[in-house]
Amino acid sequence: MFAQKIRPFLYLGALYLTISLITRIVFLFHPITTASFGIFEILKILLTGVLNDVLVFVITCPFLALYFLFLSNSKYQKPYGQIILSLLILLFLYILLIPNNIFKQYGGSIAEIALTFIGLKIIFFALMFFLPERRLQIRNSLYFVTLFLYVLLIVFNAVSEYFFYNEFGLRYNFIAVDYLIYTNEVIGNIMESYPVIPLFLAIAAVTLTITVLIYRRTKTELSDLPNLKQKTILMGSYLVLCGISLLGLNFTTKIKSNNVFGEEIQANGLPKFYWAFTHNELDYFQFYPEINQQQAEKSFLSQFTPPVLQRNIIPAAPELKKNVVLISIESLSADFLAHYGNTQKITPFLDSLADQSLIFTNLYATGNRTVRGLEALTLCIPPTAGESIIKRENNKNKFTTGSVFKSKGYDVKFLYGGYSYFDNMEDFYKGNGYDIVDRNNFTPEEITFANVWGVADEDMARKAISTMNAEARSGKPFFNHWMTVSNHRPFTYPNGKIDIPGDAKSREGGVKYTDYALRKFFEMAKQQSWYRNTVFVIIADHCASSAGDTELPMDKYRIPAMIFSEGFIRPQKFTQTMSQIDVMPTLFGLLNFKYQSKFLGQDVMTRQFQPKAYVATYEDLGLISDNHLTIISPVRKVKQYALVQQKNNLSPEFNLYFDENPLKEKDQNKTLINATISAYQSTSYWLKNNKLNR
Structure with missing residues (x-):
């Protein structure tokens, strides 16, 4: 009886082990595998690999286990059937009709996905409830679909691992995580690189054939469902196996081989994908072009005076x-x-403030995520491959903007309208000496509007004013870094504040409401005693979109930035190319701060400043310099674009850069390629060896 009930798992497990073994053998003899192995090493690799595969398969079966757990006939009996069907219909109506339900709060397609899933569940539950004579037939059909999806995942994963290994000589790593993030770009690359239609047809045919074979051998199990006692025994046994598998993987994933190829081939791609997803790192020295380390550091540090990492x-x-x-x-x-050519009049306050500020008209964000922008403004270093340092384990005790202010006796805080545990911001900022003011510090009376991301910017503005008033009363100068939230999907905010309704979920509305909230903040700030002695730095964390025709579309990285201080900062435009990492060193220069610096950004007001900007995704690392965009990527790829300046017809006082076609290797500027490698290699080396800590 027990063996019969687990027959689907046994067949799927045998399929998974067989395909994984074939994949492993293919890797052993693949041309990219340049290492040679003896017979005993091959046996060790294969046996370790099979053990890894068994443990991984057990851990990846919870959905199938839950599917069998909830198979029963009793739930269709009265009154349970009516109750369950009624609850499903009520949940469907809740998602469909309630404007601000929990699913719609998250924006995107989550509500539509939930509606589709619940809708299908209602249809099939109703069919099995009202047509008991067709119940087994319907159940068999759903079982076939479930089997098909599992087999498809097994086959598709094997094909994906092959192509990944074919390109990188490795199992999944952070690049694979990056592929999930940049789905459009990746799909486009695959469509251009491989015969996708024949490949997908072959995958579908193999999947369908295997599914039919397994279905025919196991469908009889659905005619005699296990009772509650049997299900309890089966689920208990499965949970014990899961525990054993987790402990086992902790051991087998640490088994070493004689070389990198051996370790990669004996490994299973799914645990490596999970590790990459949770560790957020991509080793520069394994994937990117390198030059001599001393030469790289000398080249990169030549922009500073003196040309050393730690300088006075x-x-x-x-x-x-x-x-x-x-x-x-x-x-x-x-x-x-x-100021940059927009005609919608959605930032009237920021445009008016720019007229009174030092405005940087040709400044580029380092990335396209909030944590990357916060990293640039806090650490003032070029972006590195993988996730932002904010989300990494080794993210504390760094040399930061806040540590410079703290050395001067400042009260240092990070202000955020949401819960700062999101994106690891709380861990990062607390670990670097900042105090935190976030949604946890709000009383119910202080919140007039909130969505999933946090309180409205207007509420945060009032909280910021009260926080700064308290700091001013202490007699200490203060540095507060406020990260806004309202200009983020779902773009909801209080009605009646601007001429775009707060429930329209419009990006333009989100921008205009944030502009409105900043106006209110400055109106309140002007009434405070500390206002005349305060410098305000206003800058975007990143652009609204990152998609483009090239790996790093420059127009999707250009952000507004300005420094304003009434009676102190003279209004002017700085038009040279600069990076987000240059903003805070420039501010320290304006304040005449004397300090020991490890910042890798420059004070743009000095004679030593070299116009340039760093732009990156999770894996493409770029340098904008001397009318070129140079990009280095895994595996040791280099691309370079020549850039031309064109006038923006809407705002002719500003120049915009536009990409041309990639330069052929013989036409590339080798000096700029070396400068790009030097910058990213040096930064990665210093981070890896904790040279950028306090």
Whole structure:
């Protein structure tokens, strides 16, 4: 009886082990595998691999186990059937009709996916409830679909692992995680690189054939479902096996081979994918072009005076102990502002403030995620391969913007309208000496509107004013870094504030409401005693979109930035190319701060400044310099684009850069390629060896 009930698992497991073994053998003899193996090493690799596969298969079966757990006839009996069907219908209506239900709060397609799933569940439950004579037939059909999906995943995963190994000589790593994030770009690349239609047809044919074979041998199990006692024994046994498998993988994944190829071939791709997803790192020295380390550091540090990593910044004038408020605005592309050519009038306050500020008109974000922007403004270093340092384990005790202010006796805080545990912000900022003010610090009376991302920017503005008033009363200067939230999907905010309804879920509305909230913040700030002694830095964390025709579309990285201080900062435009990592070193220069610096950004107001910008995705690392965009990528790929300056007809005072076609290797600027490698290799080396810690 027991063996019969687990027959589907046995067949699927045998399929998984067979395909995994074939894949492993293919890897052993693949041309990219340049290592040679003796007979005993091959046996060790294969046996370790089979053991890994058994343990992984057990861990990946919970959905199938739950599917069999909920198979029963009793739930269709009265009154249970009516109750369950009624609850499903009520849940469907809740998602469909309630405007701000929990699914719609998250934006995107989550509500539509939930509606589809619940709708299908209602249809099939109703059919099996009202047509008991067809119940077994319907159940068999659903079982066939379930088997098909499992077999498809097994076959598709094997094909995916083959192509990944074919390109990188490795199992899944952070690049595979990156592929999930940049789905459009990846699908486009696959469509252009492989015969997709024949390949998918072959996968579908193999999957269908295997599914039919397994279905015919196991469908009789659905005619005699296990009772509650048998299900309890089966689920208990499965949970014990899961525990054993987790412990076993902790051991088998640490078994070493004589070389990297051996370790990769004996490994299973799914645990490696999970590890990459949770560790967020991509080893620069394994995937990217390199030059001599000393040469790389010498080249990169030549922009600084003196040309060393830790250097003394000695200003010519006395220090100014002014308060500093850094406002990083969620998803604010430069082209949302009239100053950059927009005609929608959705940022009237920021445009008016720009006229009174030092505005940087040709500044580029380092990435396209909030944590990357926060990293640039806090650590002032070029982006590195993989996830932002904020989300990594080794993210504490770094040399930061906040540590410079703390050394000057400042009160240092990070302000965020949501829960700062999101994206690991709380762990990062607390671990680097910042105090946190987030949604946890709000009383119910202080919140007039909130969505899934946090309280409305207007509420956070009031909280920021009260926080700064308390800091000012302490007698200490303060540095507060405020990250806004309202200009983020689902773009909801209080009605009646601007001329776009708060429930329209419009990006333009999100931008305009954030602009409105910032106006309110400055109106309140002007009434405070500390206002005249405060410098405000307003900058976007990244653009609203990152999709484009090239790996790093420059127009999707250009962001607005300005420094404003009434009576202190003279209004002017800085038009040279610069990076997000240059903003805070420039501010410290304006304040005449004397400090020991490890920042890798420059004060753009100095004679030593070299116009350039760093732009990156999770794996493509770029340098904009001297009318070129140079990109380095895995595996040791280099691309370079020549850039031309064109006038923006809507705002002719600003130049915009546009990409041309990639340069052929013989036409590439080798000096800029070496500069790009030097910057990213040096930064990666210093991070790896904790050279950028305090």
